[in-house]
Amino acid sequence: MTDGHASSLDDGDAPALPEDLDAVRDALVSWYEADHRDFPWRRTEDPYEILVSEVMSQQTQLGRVVKAWEDFLDEWPTTADLAAADRSDVVAFWSSHSLGYNNRAKYLHEAARQVREEYDGEFPQTPDELSELMGVGPYTANAVASFAFNNGDAVVDTNVKRVLHRAFDEIHNADDPDYETLANALMPPGESRMWNNAIMELGGVACQKTPKCDEEGCPWRKWCYAYETGDFTAPDVPTQPEFEGSRRQFRGRIVRVLSEYDELSLDELGPKIRVDYNPEGNHGREWLRELLSDLSDDGLIHMKNCDGTTIAQLRR
Incomplete structure (x- = not known):
């Protein structure tokens, strides 16, 4: 960001935080609370339902996931129901809804069995524990911990990287940017559920590959390096848009x-x-x-x- 920095993060080589960090945080949260996409998994704190949404979203547009997610939970409403299901039925569902690699269906079924047999039917609550479930990598584990238990670190997916790359000059101009350190320092302590939803929404709605800064009322415009300079390149946007910022x-x-x-x-x-x-x-x-x-x-x-x-x- 561009209007001054406060003290550096714990890692001396990491980007510094903006001086008005509270204002930066409040602006994003207020923007998200005022209006955001109403996906059904954002209305639940059930770790099983959130895990299903995260696995489905790995290779499918969110708009298409909604119907599949609802159908899946109609068929297998709880972890126990999925654990007791025939694996071939789960795979057949996955294939019929065009949800990508069928291995994900197998892993999700196996994860449900692990919860039943290894955790007495109760989902683990930390990213490290969740990573022990079949097919659950660090990103998915952290997402479930955040959205189900408010117990995660900052999520750093492609959308979040794009936001941080554009907003912070030191990330934008670094050879090897430290996204994770900055993302975690930005997140208010103990607010992973709200913060991760908000910053992912920012990347998915306003800070898209072709940015919609003013159209979507991006709350970080007055601090944003890209908005100031017109350089909207990012890791997944290798060439600068011809119009935005011109x-x-x-x-x-x-x-x-x-x-x-x-x-x-x-x-x-x-x-x-x-x-x-x-x-x-x-x-x-x-x-x-x-x-x-x-x-x-x-x-x-x-x-x-x-x-x-x-x-x-x-x-x-």
Whole structure:
């Protein structure tokens, strides 16, 4: 992030945290609580139901997982039901719902048997214990611990890496970025359920491969390195989008805003087209004046000086 750092993380080589860490955290959580995708597994804390959703989501779009997840739980509503099922029936279900590799169905069935036989029917609650279940890797174990028991570390999947890579300049410019250390330092202690849902939602909705910063009201815009610089590359986005963050994009915003107002000064217009507008900053009056000059040269707007204040109007 770009507006100053507080003390470094425990690892001296890890990125530093933003000075206003509480504000960064609160902004993300408030954004998530105000509006997020309502997947049914987000409404449960049952570890079995969450494990099923995590395994199904490994190779299938979330929108398609919903029906399969509901059908699976109708067929085998509890861990005990799945453990008692015939494995061939579970595999047949998996195949009929196009859920990817059938081995995942076998592993899920075996994990249910382990819970029944090795844990007396009670799910283990820590990432390390959950990793002992068949087919449950570190990511899935941590996700189940987080969402079922609020007992996990920060989740670091592809979406979260993309968010951290774009938001933090030291991650963005590092040869070997330490995503895990930063992710865990950002997460409020004891809040893995809420935080992991929120940051994964940010990556899945606003910080997609083609970002939708303003459209989705990204809560980190005023701190974000990518939003400031226009460099939206990330590990899974090898080339920079041609439009997002470009001068062309901001010129379009200026025209749209001025179409709604008779006239605006630079400091009235700036915050309406860029959330991190700072009159004296990199994206301040001089930056905005250059964009307006381009639009004026194109005959789209008119600029005038009123008592030393630059006023912009859309040519009608």
